[in-house]
Amino acid sequence: MGIEVTGLDLRYGDHPAARDITFDVRPGEFVSLIGPSGCGKSSVLRALGGLLRPAGGEVRVDGERVRGPLPTRIAYVFQDLALFPWRSARRNVEVPLALRGVPRRLRRERADELLGKVGLAEVADKVPAQLSGGMRQRVAIARALASDAGILLLDEPFAALDEQTRTQLGAELLRLLAEEGKTVVFVTHSLLEAVRLSHRIVVLTPGPARIREVITVGTEDPHELHAKLTGLLFS
Numbered sequence: 001m002g003i004e005v006t007g008l009d010l011r012y013g014d015h016p017a018a019r020d021i022t023f024d025v026r027p028g029e030f031v032s033l034i035g036p037s038g039c040g041k042s043s044v045l046r047a048l049g050g051l052l053r054p055a056g057g058e059v060r061v062d063g064e065r066v067r068g069p070l071p072t073r074i075a076y077v078f079q080d081l082a083l084f085p086w087r088s089a090r091r092n093v094e095v096p097l098a099l100r101g102v103p104r105r106l107r108r109e110r111a112d113e114l115l116g117k118v119g120l121a122e123v124a125d126k127v128p129a130q131l132s133g134g135m136r137q138r139v140a141i142a143r144a145l146a147s148d149a150g151i152l153l154l155d156e157p158f159a160a161l162d163e164q165t166r167t168q169l170g171a172e173l174l175r176l177l178a179e180e181g182k183t184v185v186f187v188t189h190s191l192l193e194a195v196r197l198s199h200r201i202v203v204l205t206p207g208p209a210r211i212r213e214v215i216t217v218g219t220e221d222p223h224e225l226h227a228k229l230t231g232l233l234f235s
């Protein structure tokens with residue numbers, strides 16, 4: 001089932017942000033949304049998560065129409081992380097576990113397991129201000145994984161990081177997602193990142209966003225795919 005987006009129209013008052021967007025995301029699939037700056041990528045992502053009400057069309061998650069946030073099914077990681085600054089890394093990751101009513105001892109175990117998976121076992125007791133940008137991003141990812149939601153919506157999660165950290169975190173993320181069996185929709189400005197991480201790439205037009213093309217990332221040469229995407233975005 002996964003996510004089905006059909007004829008989605010989005011607007012802010014009189015200002016259209018997206019028109020007639022139709023695509024699907026299969027369970028376990030990693031789909032990237034790319035498009036020119038300001039075209040409406042984040043708006044589409046917010047609509048998938050029930051944070052922006054469509055002016056037309058619909059979003060379905062596992063067959064059920066999305067009418068508002070579904071925190072048990074859908075987790076977010078934004079560029080602006082919103083970690084709790086006074087809570088240690090471990091206690092940040094514990095938040096969704098507490099919301100789900102997981103007992104304290106199990107919360108700690110699961111949080112430590114997830115922090116271990118993102119390479120942060122050593123810094124579980126540190127607060128965000130004591131961590132690097134890449135580490136904070138890892139805490140946010142561990143926290144999203146702790147929510148147990150099957151769907152992760154990632155909005156430019158690596159935008160504030162240097163290229164090397166981005167590449168490393170992207171590779172780690174793929175491994176983790178495969179282990180945890182998540183379905184992912186990923187907004188990025190980086191064509192390289194989209195090519196590297198995705199099963200499929202949804203290319204949007206300049207705003208208001210429409211679907212330009214949906215590309216399956218198969219066996220083609222990554223350089224050729226990158227060139228094709230550049231052509232689609234800038235022609």
Ligand SMILES: Nc1ncnc2c1ncn2[C@@H]1O[C@H](COP(=O)(O)OP(=O)(O)OP(=O)(O)O)[C@@H](O)[C@H]1O
Pocket residue numbers: 012015016017035036037038039040041042043044207
């Ligand atoms: N809360 C809002 N109120 C009014 N207009 C908005 C709001 N959020 C976004 N917009 C407008 O909607 C359009 C799409 O914005 P959106 O953030 O979805 O684009 P984007 O492709 O994610 O942008 P970027 O690539 O710069 O991150 C833009 O014209 C933006 O100015």
